[in-house]
Amino acid sequence: MVSIGCGISEPGSTRNNKTGSWRTFKPVLDKEKCVDCDNCILFCPDGCIGKEHEIDYDYCKGCGICKVECPVKAIEMIREE
Amino acid sequence: MDFSQEELLAPGHRGCAGCGASIGVRLALKALGRNTVAISATGCLEVMTTPYPETAWEIPWVHVAFENAAAVASGVERALKAQGKEDVNIVAFGGDGGTTDIGMQALSGAMERGHNLTYVCYDNEAYMNTGIQRSSSTPFGASTTTSPAGKQSFGEDRPKKNMAFIMAAHGVPYVATASIAYPEDFMKKVKKAAETDGPAYIHLNQPCTTGWGFKPENTIQLGRLAVESGAWGLFEIENGEFKVTYRPQNRKPVKEYLSAQKRFRHLTDVEIDQIQEFVDAQCEELGI
Amino acid sequence: MTKQVMTSNKAVTEAVKLAKPQVVPVYPITPQTTISEYLAQYVADGDLDAEYIRVESEHSTISATLGASEAGVRVFTATSSQGLMLMHEILFAAAGMRAPIVMADANRAISAPLNIWNDQQDSIAQRDAGWIHLYVENAQEAHDTIIQAYKIAENKDVLLPVMVCLDGFILTHTVEPVELLEAEAVDEFLPAYEPTHAFLDPAKPMSLGTLADPEYYTEARYAMQVAMDNSKSVIKEVGAEFGEKFGRKYDLVEPYKCDDAEIILVAMGSMCSTIRVVVDELREQGEKVGLLKIRAYRPFPYEEINEIVKNADKLAVLDKNVTFGIGGALFTDICAKCDNDTYGFILGLGGRDIIPDYIKECVELTKSGEKKVNWIGLKEDE
Numbered sequence: 001m002v003s004i005g006c007g008i009s010e011p012g013s014t015r016n017n018k019t020g021s022w023r024t025f026k027p028v029l030d031k032e033k034c035v036d037c038d039n040c041i042l043f044c045p046d047g048c049i050g051k052e053h054e055i056d057y058d059y060c061k062g063c064g065i066c067k068v069e070c071p072v073k074a075i076e077m078i079r080e081e
Numbered sequence: 082m083d084f085s086q087e088e089l090l091a092p093g094h095r096g097c098a099g100c101g102a103s104i105g106v107r108l109a110l111k112a113l114g115r116n117t118v119a120i121s122a123t124g125c126l127e128v129m130t131t132p133y134p135e136t137a138w139e140i141p142w143v144h145v146a147f148e149n150a151a152a153v154a155s156g157v158e159r160a161l162k163a164q165g166k167e168d169v170n171i172v173a174f175g176g177d178g179g180t181t182d183i184g185m186q187a188l189s190g191a192m193e194r195g196h197n198l199t200y201v202c203y204d205n206e207a208y209m210n211t212g213i214q215r216s217s218s219t220p221f222g223a224s225t226t227t228s229p230a231g232k233q234s235f236g237e238d239r240p241k242k243n244m245a246f247i248m249a250a251h252g253v254p255y256v257a258t259a260s261i262a263y264p265e266d267f268m269k270k271v272k273k274a275a276e277t278d279g280p281a282y283i284h285l286n287q288p289c290t291t292g293w294g295f296k297p298e299n300t301i302q303l304g305r306l307a308v309e310s311g312a313w314g315l316f317e318i319e320n321g322e323f324k325v326t327y328r329p330q331n332r333k334p335v336k337e338y339l340s341a342q343k344r345f346r347h348l349t350d351v352e353i354d355q356i357q358e359f360v361d362a363q364c365e366e367l368g369i
Numbered sequence: 370m371t372k373q374v375m376t377s378n379k380a381v382t383e384a385v386k387l388a389k390p391q392v393v394p395v396y397p398i399t400p401q402t403t404i405s406e407y408l409a410q411y412v413a414d415g416d417l418d419a420e421y422i423r424v425e426s427e428h429s430t431i432s433a434t435l436g437a438s439e440a441g442v443r444v445f446t447a448t449s450s451q452g453l454m455l456m457h458e459i460l461f462a463a464a465g466m467r468a469p470i471v472m473a474d475a476n477r478a479i480s481a482p483l484n485i486w487n488d489q490q491d492s493i494a495q496r497d498a499g500w501i502h503l504y505v506e507n508a509q510e511a512h513d514t515i516i517q518a519y520k521i522a523e524n525k526d527v528l529l530p531v532m533v534c535l536d537g538f539i540l541t542h543t544v545e546p547v548e549l550l551e552a553e554a555v556d557e558f559l560p561a562y563e564p565t566h567a568f569l570d571p572a573k574p575m576s577l578g579t580l581a582d583p584e585y586y587t588e589a590r591y592a593m594q595v596a597m598d599n600s601k602s603v604i605k606e607v608g609a610e611f612g613e614k615f616g617r618k619y620d621l622v623e624p625y626k627c628d629d630a631e632i633i634l635v636a637m638g639s640m641c642s643t644i645r646v647v648v649d650e651l652r653e654q655g656e657k658v659g660l661l662k663i664r665a666y667r668p669f670p671y672e673e674i675n676e677i678v679k680n681a682d683k684l685a686v687l688d689k690n691v692t693f694g695i696g697g698a699l700f701t702d703i704c705a706k707c708d709n710d711t712y713g714f715i716l717g718l719g720g721r722d723i724i725p726d727y728i729k730e731c732v733e734l735t736k737s738g739e740k741k742v743n744w745i746g747l748k749e750d751e
Contacts, residue, residue: 008131008133008135010135013134014130019093046092046093046096047092047107048092051086056092059093063098063099065297
């Protein structure tokens with residue numbers, strides 16, 4: 001059965017839904033080039049780029065905003081196998 | 082830039098790849114922090130973040146209907162006050178349809194009554210959740226599914242409703258426009274709004290990859306073009322005092338902004354000139 | 370115990386004061402208006418410690434009420450007629466989100482043509498929203514039922530909103546003696562509201578009012594049906610407990626001289642008082658008639674009704690509402706659930722008085738059995 005009124009008591013539970021499977025192109029960061037501007041973190045619609053600019057591929061939908069917004073072109077989009 | 086690393090909108094939500102609304106909410110919540118209750122109008126944001134039994138929200142959140150987010154927020158605000166939780170930030174998110182059209186009355190009432198809350202309109206300039214129908218926030222010339230371009234039509238034939246000024250006319254102590262492409266400016270405004278004693282309104286320009294017709298990777302680029310061309314101005318009205326918060330150095334021709342989107346692709350130079358004239362006049366009025 | 374003379378609207382607000390809701394959004398509408406005024410005055414005088422929201426419409430009234438309830442506090446509101454119609458969409462949301470809201474509805478006709486006087490079309494039109502509907506007969510019942518409504522709505526096996534329906538003007542603006550409940554006793558009877566299913570607390574975040582797809586929606590609606598079924602015994606228990614504590618017992622239905630009745634009149638609200646007088650009069654003339662007052666319209670107490678009407682030859686159902694194309698709403702419900710030979714009567718619309726002669730006419734027409742659905746007091750074309 002469902003919870004009373006379909007209220008959800010588990011915050012952030014969309015994490016159960018791995019949207020990484022939506023991806024066609026995968027962003028790959030060249031850490032050597034990264035200048036820590038954090039643009040990729042701020043602009044990621046899915047909040048799946050961490051403090052050290054590590055990309056969580058479980059959720060990354062491959063939109064490519066991080067690539068476009070990277071001022072030093074440290075992110076490349078590579079077609080998924 | 083200094084900002085919170087805490088993600089209060091979890092990944093795994095069903096927003097489109099390149100969704101601008103989720104960027105807007107993420108940034109707003111970074112500014113507000115955990116001690117916040119959010120209210121959503123029905124719309125993209127609501128359906129993509131709470132598909133039962135999952136929620137993307139890390140903070141308390143409630144949705145009731147399309148047209149009443151501001152009224153629901155009014156009740157939430159007073160209930161928290163009655164519980165002695167006046168330190169909790171209250172933020173309502175409504176799309177342009179839920180704000181400038183069907184939610185206008187509830188919003189006007191909440192603003193006039195002076196509830197201590199922040200209302201953020203995430204404006205993607207059409208009813209995106211139902212498939213790109215025209216709203217009163219759709220700009221002149223845009224082709225939508227209910228204001229389509231055709232042999233005898235260039236699309237939307239009315240200018241966008243000026244919500245920020247309508248809210249300012251309510252005597253709301255803090256009103257601002259913002260863009261997801263200018264996160265520092267936006268987050269600063271959200272903080273100011275939350276610190277305002279009384280109601281605050283932020284009208285957030287939010288490019289929509291699906292509705293505007295551009296590649297998902299260009300969401301921020303489009304937001305930037307809107308501001309750099311003067312099609313969208315960034316300002317705030319604090320206790321009645323108007324201030325431009327960002328001035329493009331050399332304003333780009335609006336054609337550059339329009340031609341980057343499928344919804345304007347049908348426009349001829351006649352309409353583009355008309356839009357340029359309108360943008361010029363708007364920038365002059367705003368002092369941009 | 371103090372007895373005072375007051376209108377039902379006043380009696381409602383005196384009960385609200387005792388129930389201590391923390392948020393009260395209200396929008397004035399005839400004939401509910403004095404409820405909104407009394408409550409405002411109580412708050413202004415410090416007699417009711419509540420946040421009173423001067424909302425800009427009934428749509429926002431119920432929206433703010435629901436928002437406050439979801440935030441975890443006890444709430445109250447009141448409306449009537451067009452206002453209730455404007456709330457329609459959110460009434461479903463309130464029930465679906467399982468918010469234990471208590472709302473008074475000053476029953477009034479629906480436009481067009483515009484009419485500010487009493488019938489019960491407004492609340493009847495909301496019967497499928499998932500609210501519990503309790504109809505009251507007089508000011509004392511209005512007072513007592515508000516307190517019981519909270520205890521029913523907040524019961525963990527129920528968690529549904531309750532609408533307390535009182536006839537416009539006939540009750541809302543007519544003064545009667547009312548025995549006011551004592552605050553301490555009410556506190557004992559009605560403990561503070563402590564929600565576990567819905568609240569908005571940053572220390573324990575919940576998401577409320579979510580999207581349920583075909584995988585979950587049916588179960589959510591079924592849970593409401595179960596809650597509505599549960600509410601039957603809860604309404605009875607609360608009514609009995611109220612009786613023990615305060616001396617006035619309440620139930621789902623209230624039979625009057627039904628035991629040996631050949632014809633039983635079935636009705637809701639203030640007209641039951643008039644019917645009772647007619648029943649006595651006809652009984653004196655040797656006619657075996659009785660009255661079955663329906664207090665709970667939703668949940669519909671058909672088992673209890675059948676137990677009472679099982680030996681009656683005929684039922685006469687009096688409705689202050691119309692379901693066009695079939696008859697009155699209570700009539701159609703009774704027909705659906707009872708096997709008795711049943712006749713429907715539509716009367717008292719838009720404030721037309723229900724005089725004893727009309728009720729006698731209902732009895733006569735039931736005896737004759739000519740027409741299943743009858744309009745009473747209708748002025749024929751000259």
